[in-house]
Amino acid sequence: MPKMKLEMEVNNRKVVKETDTHKRLIDFLREDLNLTGTKEGCGAGECGTCSVFVDGKLVKSCLMPAAKANGAKIETIEGLAKPGELTPVQKAFHKTGASQCGYCIPGMVMAATACLRENPKAGIEEIKERLGGNICRCTGYTKIFEAVEIARSVVAGEAPAGVLDEDEPLGESYIGHNVRRLDAPSKVTGRLKYAADMKLPDMLQMQVLRSPHAHARIVSIDTSEAEAMDGVACVITADDVPGKDGFGVFVHDQPIMARGKVRHVGEAVAAVAAEDLVTARRALSKIKVEYEVLPGLFDAEEALKPGAPVIHDYAPGNVVKHIPVRKGDVEKGFAEADLILEDDFSTQQVEHAYLEPEAGVAYVDADDVVTVISPSQNITHHRHMLADIIAKPINKVRFIMSPVGGGFGGKEDMIYQGMLALAAMKTHRPVQLNFTREESLIASAKRHPSRVHYRMGLKRDGRITAVEFSMLSDGGAYGMSSEGVMRKAAILSCGPYEIENLKVDTRAVYTNNTPSGAFRTFGGMQAQFATESMMDMAAEALDLDPFEIRRINMMKIGSLTHTQQALKTASLDRVLDAAEKASRWEKGAPKVRGATRQDLDGPDTRKSCTLGARIAAEVSGAEKGQRSGASEKTKDSERVA
Amino acid sequence: MTRTKRGRGMAASWYGIARTATIDRAGAWAELDDGGTAKIVTGVTEIGEGILTVLAQVAADELGIRPEDVTIGDNDTARSPEAAHAGATRQTYMIGNSVALASREARNVLFEQIADHWEVEADQLRAFNGEIWALETNLRISMSDAVAICKGRGVVPLGSASFTAHGTGLDPVDGRGAPWQAYVFGTQVAEVEVDTYTGEVQVLGIWAAHDVGRAINPRGVEGQIEGGVVQGLGQALMEEYITVDGHTTTHGFAKYILPTSLDVPQINCVIVEDPDPESPLQAKGIGEPALVPTAPAIMNAIYDAIGVRIKSLPATPEKILKALREHSSDRQMIANANREERARLHERSAT
Numbered sequence: 001m002p003k004m005k006l007e008m009e010v011n012n013r014k015v016v017k018e019t020d021t022h023k024r025l026i027d028f029l030r031e032d033l034n035l036t037g038t039k040e041g042c043g044a045g046e047c048g049t050c051s052v053f054v055d056g057k058l059v060k061s062c063l064m065p066a067a068k069a070n071g072a073k074i075e076t077i078e079g080l081a082k083p084g085e086l087t088p089v090q091k092a093f094h095k096t097g098a099s100q101c102g103y104c105i106p107g108m109v110m111a112a113t114a115c116l117r118e119n120p121k122a123g124i125e126e127i128k129e130r131l132g133g134n135i136c137r138c139t140g141y142t143k144i145f146e147a148v149e150i151a152r153s154v155v156a157g158e159a160p161a162g163v164l165d166e167d168e169p170l171g172e173s174y175i176g177h178n179v180r181r182l183d184a185p186s187k188v189t190g191r192l193k194y195a196a197d198m199k200l201p202d203m204l205q206m207q208v209l210r211s212p213h214a215h216a217r218i219v220s221i222d223t224s225e226a227e228a229m230d231g232v233a234c235v236i237t238a239d240d241v242p243g244k245d246g247f248g249v250f251v252h253d254q255p256i257m258a259r260g261k262v263r264h265v266g267e268a269v270a271a272v273a274a275e276d277l278v279t280a281r282r283a284l285s286k287i288k289v290e291y292e293v294l295p296g297l298f299d300a301e302e303a304l305k306p307g308a309p310v311i312h313d314y315a316p317g318n319v320v321k322h323i324p325v326r327k328g329d330v331e332k333g334f335a336e337a338d339l340i341l342e343d344d345f346s347t348q349q350v351e352h353a354y355l356e357p358e359a360g361v362a363y364v365d366a367d368d369v370v371t372v373i374s375p376s377q378n379i380t381h382h383r384h385m386l387a388d389i390i391a392k393p394i395n396k397v398r399f400i401m402s403p404v405g406g407g408f409g410g411k412e413d414m415i416y417q418g419m420l421a422l423a424a425m426k427t428h429r430p431v432q433l434n435f436t437r438e439e440s441l442i443a444s445a446k447r448h449p450s451r452v453h454y455r456m457g458l459k460r461d462g463r464i465t466a467v468e469f470s471m472l473s474d475g476g477a478y479g480m481s482s483e484g485v486m487r488k489a490a491i492l493s494c495g496p497y498e499i500e501n502l503k504v505d506t507r508a509v510y511t512n513n514t515p516s517g518a519f520r521t522f523g524g525m526q527a528q529f530a531t532e533s534m535m536d537m538a539a540e541a542l543d544l545d546p547f548e549i550r551r552i553n554m555m556k557i558g559s560l561t562h563t564q565q566a567l568k569t570a571s572l573d574r575v576l577d578a579a580e581k582a583s584r585w586e587k588g589a590p591k592v593r594g595a596t597r598q599d600l601d602g603p604d605t606r607k608s609c610t611l612g613a614r615i616a617a618e619v620s621g622a623e624k625g626q627r628s629g630a631s632e633k634t635k636d637s638e639r640v641a
Numbered sequence: 642m643t644r645t646k647r648g649r650g651m652a653a654s655w656y657g658i659a660r661t662a663t664i665d666r667a668g669a670w671a672e673l674d675d676g677g678t679a680k681i682v683t684g685v686t687e688i689g690e691g692i693l694t695v696l697a698q699v700a701a702d703e704l705g706i707r708p709e710d711v712t713i714g715d716n717d718t719a720r721s722p723e724a725a726h727a728g729a730t731r732q733t734y735m736i737g738n739s740v741a742l743a744s745r746e747a748r749n750v751l752f753e754q755i756a757d758h759w760e761v762e763a764d765q766l767r768a769f770n771g772e773i774w775a776l777e778t779n780l781r782i783s784m785s786d787a788v789a790i791c792k793g794r795g796v797v798p799l800g801s802a803s804f805t806a807h808g809t810g811l812d813p814v815d816g817r818g819a820p821w822q823a824y825v826f827g828t829q830v831a832e833v834e835v836d837t838y839t840g841e842v843q844v845l846g847i848w849a850a851h852d853v854g855r856a857i858n859p860r861g862v863e864g865q866i867e868g869g870v871v872q873g874l875g876q877a878l879m880e881e882y883i884t885v886d887g888h889t890t891t892h893g894f895a896k897y898i899l900p901t902s903l904d905v906p907q908i909n910c911v912i913v914e915d916p917d918p919e920s921p922l923q924a925k926g927i928g929e930p931a932l933v934p935t936a937p938a939i940m941n942a943i944y945d946a947i948g949v950r951i952k953s954l955p956a957t958p959e960k961i962l963k964a965l966r967e968h969s970s971d972r973q974m975i976a977n978a979n980r981e982e983r984a985r986l987h988e989r990s991a992t
């Protein structure tokens with residue numbers, strides 16, 4: 001590989017290094033200098049996790065060729081404070097609890113630092129704008145704003161530095177006390193090592209060949225040319241699996257790598273472990289796969305039709321799981337109703353978008369234990385499954401959970417740990433695989449897109465007499481968590497209301513779409529979106545306040561849930577009261593009364609962004625390589641208008 | 642007609658704590674260590690929610706030491722007891738309670754030795770924040786000294802525990818079952834502003850009231866609510882993973898739009914504490930439930946503002962504009978339908 005010599009001042013130290021010419025600044029910092037506090041969340045200038053200072057200017061190091069930084073003065077997260085110390089911004093992040101998974105945090109701290117360096121008196125609107133190029137998936141940004149405002153007050157001399165160290169006095173217990181997050185110092189300084197930051201001696205890099213087809217039979221795979229390449233340690237396919245192949249949170253329908261056929265675009269077909277990333281990538285292009293394309297299935301309703309393509313032989317009707325819940329007599333309930341509402345609702349497929357793409361390291365230790373380090377959300381289950389897959393006793397399989405840079409359910413599926421284990425077993429060397437963002441998007445599970453058909457019967461006084469609820473969800477190519485998601489959706493379906501007569505059905509089906517799996521609320525959100533919309537529609541029709549109609553139907557202590565469990569506790573009365581009071585809710589039926597409400601625009605709302613301000617923010621954001629969801633939307637809507 | 646219109650909506654929600662429709666379990670080991678510190682080993686890793694800090698608080702409270710004196714071992718199937726997965730809003734409930742019980746056992750071992758040493762009853766002893774004392778006496782020493790005395794008597798103060806949540810499976814025909822032993826409830830109110838020219842919706846305020854059982858770290862609970870609300874907002878208004886014949890067209894963050902700092906409403910959290918009677922800590926959870934009511938509250942608020950009900954998420958500007966275009970005739974239809982409905986109700990009440 002062609003080399004170049006780079007000379008820079010990095011965190012006040014002179015660095016002279018020979019490196020590969022293709023490297024970006026982020027690669028040079030992370031790989032050559034081990035400055036892994038700078039994270040790669042997207043590699044495309046869209047998330048801000050890789051932010052560093054170059055000659056005092058905040059830049060996204062994934063967009064800058066290393067050669068371009070030659071001769072520059074670089075400051076990374078590691079260089080902001082001396083070891084063991086924290087800057088005011090870092091202290092403020094610690095104080096307010098602004099770091100959760102921590103993956104976005106080095107970039108956030110850099111952006112906040114840049115903001116206060118440029119304007120030590122920055123107000124909240126300016127702070128928000130200057131953080132607009134940094135995505136955080138965990139915190140909802142609120143504690144980050146609070147941190148930057150506190151840091152600002154200290155930096156601007158409006159508050160004594162002592163406020164950064166102050167905590168509320170300790171009472172009689174640590175329960176209920178706002179103890180500062182113990183992991184925050186390592187996150188705000190970039191010291192915490194996530195799986196992609198780990199390096200082991202003699203470690204190989206893995207790359208994965210993925211399916212370009214949604215549904216195809218694999219006629220043949222020829223790996224010989226790739227295997228013969230210099231620097232390639234091994235190539236693995238489904239043929240390398242020594243045990244019973246198959247994983248999944250409920251049904252074990254997914255092979256480590258495609259076996260006989262591919263079922264979605266992006267499915268792993270083969271993997272290469274090589275001395276370095278570039279060699280591994282080159283080797284992928286030498287693997288020859290012959291496919292016979294099969295008719296694809298891309299719609300959940302189509303999946304249920306007779307004659308639809310069959311995705312898994314074990315499930316000829318394409319149904320992953322059907323969960324029925326029955327209570328009382330729905331026909332009777334509807335017959336008693338004064339009002340019957342019927343409607344359809346749908347929700348989209350949603351990406352977890354944790355800032356840390358999937359990553360992992362595997363090795364075989366001196367006791368022949370196959371060890372996988374990864375941000376898996378369920379190492380216990382992964383160990384069980386991998387033991388069967390590689391035909392080893394369970395104590396010869398070890399999973400270590402690395403710090404998780406956001407999961408939200410998306411890291412419960414064992415979609416890459418098996419490949420790492422196989423390569424480590426085949427080479428007896430440590431192997432690392434770091435997904436790109438694009439790879440993470442196409443290969444990891446999503447939130448189930450769902451369609452709900454709803455029928456609700458009510459008495460004139462607002463009491464629900466019957467509900468018929470039917471949900472169809474696209475589970476995609478593999479079962480993953482679909483069964484559990486359907487179960488939870490069914491249990492929670494009709495919301496926190498005691499309903500005497502109900503008929504609930506939830507179904508997930510196989511298609512050739514990107515698989516759906518576990519995602520924060522596990523089906524609960526999709527179901528209750530429909531229910532809560534219906535409740536307001538019913539309230540409008542019956543001229544009831546939305547809180548009122550919910551109180552009329554709410555579950556109480558002793559209520560029988562939809563699955564006929566008697567509740568020992570129930571707090572809906574109190575949360576309804578609390579939300580009504582906190583929001584200063586003006587009573588009234590939900591009949592489009594926004595124009596006349598008196599409870600709007602209180603001190604507990606933010607100012608609305610005017611369109612002009614947003615476009616201005618976008619323009620200045622674009623100059624800085626920043627982007628915001630808000631301004632993106634504005635563009636779209638203008639196109640339509 | 643003014644260009645921007647505001648409105649408010651609300652939604653309620655419920656959720657179950659820990660694994661669904663099955664028994665759930667988690668184990669932990671605890672050791673009171675030299676210097677009045679402690680080791681806690683359990684199968685848990687931070688996924689960002691703050692569980693390590695919560696467990697350190699729980700252990701510190703049970704052991705009578707400070708959270709920063711607690712060391713939590715790594716999650717490693719070969720080195721730590723099983724505590725299963727990081728999900729299902731189960732970590733505080735399952736692992737928190739198992740750590741509480743294991744710590745309690747280690748403390749009781751220490752208390753027995755110190756009571757014997759001081760010649761008092763073990764139930765006279767209290768420990769908090771690095772000190773141990775005997776009620777109704779002047780006896781008071783540091784936890785560091787207490788551990789040294791205990792070890793000097795030949796005893797290492799250790800504890801272990803397993804915590805169980807008794808969910809039951811669902812009947813395959815009618816779904817009857819008790820899927821969870823702890824439930825939480827929540828309610829959110831949303832205030833929105835809709836730009837009727839561009840279709841853009843801004844969420845200006847969220848009021849989020851959630852029952853968490855007992856808030857171990859209130860700031861951490863707020864962090865979970867704020868994060869959940871913004872994920873809910875993303876799903877409500879902008880996020881959509883799109884595939885065409887199985888190929889995604891949203892293959893990066895340039896196409897897959899996420900909420901940024903400019904999209905965030907002011908989030909007003911109200912923590913409601915309805916203690917769980919089934920577990921020693923009495924805490925429940927908040928991770929997942931926080932985002933359940935956000936999207937419907939926003940849709941109900943959009944309706945309040947412009948009289949358009951979005952039943953298909955996300956409520957993109959395109960959808961809002963399209964709905965607004967059909968709005969006037971729609972409104973007419975709704976009004977007529979409502980009138981008919983009322984007439985029907987009236988008829989029924991008359992008969």
Ligand code: FES
Nearest residue numbers: 043045046048062
């Ligand atoms: S990694 Fe550079 S902006 Fe995302």
Ligand code: FES
Nearest residue numbers: 101104136137138
């Ligand atoms: S803390 Fe920001 S992405 Fe997790």
